[in-house]
Amino acid sequence: MKTFTLLLLFTAFSVIAQEKFFTTTGTINFEASVPFFEEVKAVNRQVAIILEPKSSMFICTVLIKDFRFKLDMMQQHFNENYMESSRYPKAVFKGKIQKFDLKDINEVEKEYQIKGKLVLRGKSREITVTALIKKVADGIQILSDFPIKVSDFNIQFPKAIASKIATTANTELTGTVYSDELVYLTLK
DSSP states (O other): OHHHHHHHHHHHHHHHHTTOEEEEEEEEEEEOOOTTSOOOEEEEEEEEEEEETTTTEEEEEEEGGGOEESSHHHHHHIIIIISOTTTSOEEEEEEEETTOOGGGOOSSOEEEEEEEEEEETTEEEEEEEEEEEEEOSSSEEEEEEEEEEGGGGTOOOOHHHHTTSOSEEEEEEEEEEEEHHHHHHHHO
């Protein structure tokens, strides 16, 4: 009876653990450079990503102040003037992966569409992004591009520099999400 109870607990834990995959070390690279002008590029390596296979739900959250630029002055202007990160501290994308089934995920990269809502600077937009998803050694790797039109989120630049910044920021998300069980075993 003791063995049966232990087996039942282990099975229940495994089922619960498989319900969510997550990471807090995803990466977002973005670039809004225009040829012949200063590079407008930043990276954030503290992106939270959650994947819920049963519901096909995909959630990505990023703190705006965690983007790092090559130039401190550019980072300061980005946070204070353009993104107003003290007023709008995070960006969130929440969507549903179309035709997603965890059983179909293997080492071969597959392309999926994610339809959802991006909330940035207090504005919300419905968007569809393409994601490449595959199984890796310890988890599930997700690569996706999020082209963000600056005007959609009321990001305004002074006229003197507006022509030096792209109207669409090319944003790339990369991350490997891990099941609760793997995280538990790693922390143990």
